[in-house]
Amino acid sequence: MVELRPYQEDARQAIRAEWQAGHRKTLTVAATGTGKTVIFGAVANDCVNDGERVLILAHCGELLEQASDKLMDVFGIPTVLEKAESFSLGSYIPVTVGSVQSLCQEKRLAQFPHNYFQTIIVDEAHHALSSSYQKVLNHFDDAKVLGMTATPDRGDMKNLGEYFDSRTYEYPMSRAVRERYLCPVKTQMVPLELDISEVGVSNGDFASGEIGNALEPYLDQIAQEMLSDS
Numbered sequence: 001m002v003e004l005r006p007y008q009e010d011a012r013q014a015i016r017a018e019w020q021a022g023h024r025k026t027l028t029v030a031a032t033g034t035g036k037t038v039i040f041g042a043v044a045n046d047c048v049n050d051g052e053r054v055l056i057l058a059h060c061g062e063l064l065e066q067a068s069d070k071l072m073d074v075f076g077i078p079t080v081l082e083k084a085e086s087f088s089l090g091s092y093i094p095v096t097v098g099s100v101q102s103l104c105q106e107k108r109l110a111q112f113p114h115n116y117f118q119t120i121i122v123d124e125a126h127h128a129l130s131s132s133y134q135k136v137l138n139h140f141d142d143a144k145v146l147g148m149t150a151t152p153d154r155g156d157m158k159n160l161g162e163y164f165d166s167r168t169y170e171y172p173m174s175r176a177v178r179e180r181y182l183c184p185v186k187t188q189m190v191p192l193e194l195d196i197s198e199v200g201v202s203n204g205d206f207a208s209g210e211i212g213n214a215l216e217p218y219l220d221q222i223a224q225e226m227l228s229d230s
Helices: 006-020 036-049 061-075 106-110 131-139 173-178 208-229
Strands: 025-030 054-058 080-082 095-099 119-123 144-149 166-171
Touching (some): 006 025, 006 036, 036 054, 036 061, 036 119, 061 095, 119 131
Parallel strands (some): 025 166, 054 095, 054 119, 080 095, 119 144
16 A cells, blocks of 8 residues: 555544544535545545445545545456446445436435445545435435545535534645645736626536636637746
C-alpha cells in the first residue's frame, strides 16, 4: 500500500476513531487536490481487511471510474460496478462502486438486503441530503457512513448536520498551501460578458455539460487575457 501523506493518515485514523466512538455517520472535508480518493480508499481498504462489504456511492460515472482506478492502482483492491446494465449483487468482490441514480431505483434497491453493506462512502457528500441519496442511505440504515467533500456548504443552504452526526477531520486549502501540498492560488480578473442564464442547475451545481458549452465561445478570449498578463 502507498505511504499516505501525514494529513491523509490523520484523517484515516480520525474516521475509524469516530466510528468506534459511536458516530456512525461522519463527514470529512479535504480541499480539492489533496487526495480525497486516497483517504477514502485507505478507509475502504481497512474495512475490507476487517471483512466488510463496502459501497462507494457517487452521482457521475467519472467519479465512479476515478474511485475504481485509484483503489486498484494504489491499494490493489478490485471493485465491481453497480450502474445501468452492470450489477454487483452476489459478487465475491467486496467493494462496489455504485451510481446513486441506478441504486435509488425502487426495484433495483429492493433486491439488496438491508445489511448487505457494512460501510458506505459517499463521494461529493454535499449531495447527500438529496432524495436519491437519502433513499439509498436509508435502505442500508445499519451501515457506517463516511461522507467526503471539498465543499461542505450546499448550494441550497441545507445543513449537512441534518444527516451526518459529526465532522471528523478537515484539511482546508489554506493549510494545504501552507504545508506545500498545493500551490498558492493566483486570481486574475478577465473582462468578460458571459450569459449563463440558460444553464441548468441540479443540487446547487451548474450542469457540467451545459456550463462547458456556455464557456466554449469565450475560451480563446480567456486564454489571450491570461497570456497577455503572464
